[in-house]
Amino acid sequence: QQGPPSLQLSPAAKKTIIEQSPPFIRVPEGASIKMTCLLKTEAKEEGVYLMRGRAADEKVTYVSKDGNRPFPNFNGRIEASGPAKNLTITLQQLRQSDSGLYYCLGVMHGADLPAAKGTGTLVIVTGTLCHIDSSGASHTQMKSAGCMLASWLPYVLVSLGLTLISLVGCILPRVNVSMPLLKFLIYFRFGK
Known part of the structure; x- marks a missing residue:
């Protein structure tokens, strides 16, 4: 099975906009969150990465027409629904170590537009949920x-x-x- 395409932003990526929401989420440990990635482009998308880190350097999951492929740190804790152009990603059983800045990264088909980056969602996971x-x-x-x-x-x-x-x-x-x-x-x- 072929792996996800490589991640490289090109100057042509300015033609594609990714609206990402919400901009900020604060939840207790053990909770779940939903993020939405909305791709506005005329290019054909191959899929969407959810990345973490200021430089968007840690892969969380890759979603394409072939399905959701989470990376090891999130395996079994992530769900994706909807088409790549209007994607909802749910992260479950959050840990404090999951705190960080998450980006949607649209991977486009064609050499002139490899990827476009979303605005980001800051996720803060606080202490254990206890009632x-x-x-x-x-x-x-x-x-x-x-x-x-x-x-x-x-x-x-x-x-x-x-x-x-x-x-x-x-x-x-x-x-x-x-x-x-x-x-x-x-x-x-x-x-x-």
Whole structure:
């Protein structure tokens, strides 16, 4: 099977425009994102690369009429839908290491127009997605020590609060308090 064509931008690439959206995405680790590459050209396209890096030097996937061919770092985590001229790419199970600038690169048929580059999408992947429901159960898309710690946090805070209230309740009645308002509050709250 023949590999994807080589990547080279030519001066004639100015005749082709690639609109890429959205320009910026910020998501938690474990989430999915969608990017759209819209090619406006009269030339015949061979396919579209999704590249990563400021110099668009890391290949993410190549989509052509023959299908989607992800590169190793994204194998099993990427889907493509639609024709090459109006392509939607979905990146799944994102990791913090997936953060970066992603470019759509249209590969055109013919020697005079090898490729055109999109405007780019900046993807920021933040810490692990962690949700704690009312029962204190932790639900994650990706297990992590931070999420497990967060599931215990409400219990720890309640325990500390009850301990502090118990200490105040035991110590304050034994303290010689000369202020009338404080005496009243202690009497009202704890009795004699």
